[in-house]
Amino acid sequence: MPVSASNEAVRLTALHRLQLLDTPPEPAFDRLVELARTLFEVPIALISLIDADRQWFKARCGLAANETSRDLAFCNFTILHDTVFVVPDATRDPAFAGNALVTGEPHIRFYAGAPLITEPGIRLGSFCIIDTKPRQLEAADIRNLVSLAQATLSEIWLRSLLEGRSGLGSAPGSAPCAPAMSFGHRQVLAGAQIRAARGLLNWTINQLSEASQVSVNAIKRLEAGGGSLSMRTSTADKIVDTFESRGVVFTGRSASTAGVAYSGRQPRL
Template identity: 45%
Template sequence: MQVPGIPRNEAERIQVLRELLILDTDPEERFDVITVYCQSRFDCAIALVTLVDSDRQWFKSACGLNVRETPRDISFCGHVILQDEVMVINDTLQDPRFADNPLVLGAPFIRFYAGAPLTLSSGHNVGTLCIIDPKPKRLAEEEVAHLEVLARLVSLELEDHRCPNN
């Protein structure tokens, strides 16, 4: 298993993430409708809005998964925040970075993963919109583009959270 690297701007990225004041908050419909849509649109078992904190990935929205966080060092999303494009793993058992990952060998038995970075207007990648399935699969080019657009929508919602109406 390959542990995710650390972004060059990690201290700044974590500060920006925490300034969103969204970590460990209750679920919100504006994020949940996106993960429910993703689960249906991409025909996958799990869809998540994840925020990658210093030692964990925390799920702002989780459709199809009953945990709120997992350790960062075994996260797929920790790899995604290091890049600016969607990361697609058609079959985790065929990818040496993930084949022996505990999330592949045990629950939720990830075989397919696609994650789009959540990039804020500052340029910081604070998390992902990701889809997961226990069976290998492939995404069409149009589906990858669709996931990117949805991730952009989540990013806009995250930044809008800075000025809550309540």
């Protein structure tokens, strides 16, 4: 039996809600693993999602298989942590020395994975890099790996919002989607929600900045955030008020259910 977190059922529900498993390759994710392989000079880079009994790769570079048993997955240990999980030399680690992926192809020696955290305690998988020789990971490398995991989350949010997963987005002209809770009581605002909301109105960042009186740089920082940000800020208030006054509704209480929809209301003047 694979090691699993105490909230495994909740984690799997969050993963399945996104409907990412067994989907075709997508350039946005493929570019990230290709960048990682070049940046870290490793033969293998992966975006791994941990399902009930397997790990499935949304993107892979340097590995032919598109999934493995969860029992063999290094990433299964990554999802037990909020920080980067590193195995400098798998042959010297009792937990991995006998692993078939170490004793056989692809002969893993070094592994490092940054968890894909959608909300506190919910880790869907990891962004990981693998080498066939032992190595160490410097502090700057850890920061870069975390940034790639955050970029992956941003792409996941945007994909979900635009495809309407779990009511995560509706285009103008479609049926209105009621907010899960009034804005004042919502817990998070996901960076990709802002991007998707701009898409509904066909706005540039400059247009949002002018309408909300929030600086362009601040908006860029918010949109680049990999997970979610607190609603308890005046900046978040300004952005949401600007969109809601133009008929955009922000839905969901957590990062895994966060979304946007178009209400069809006339703009408030």
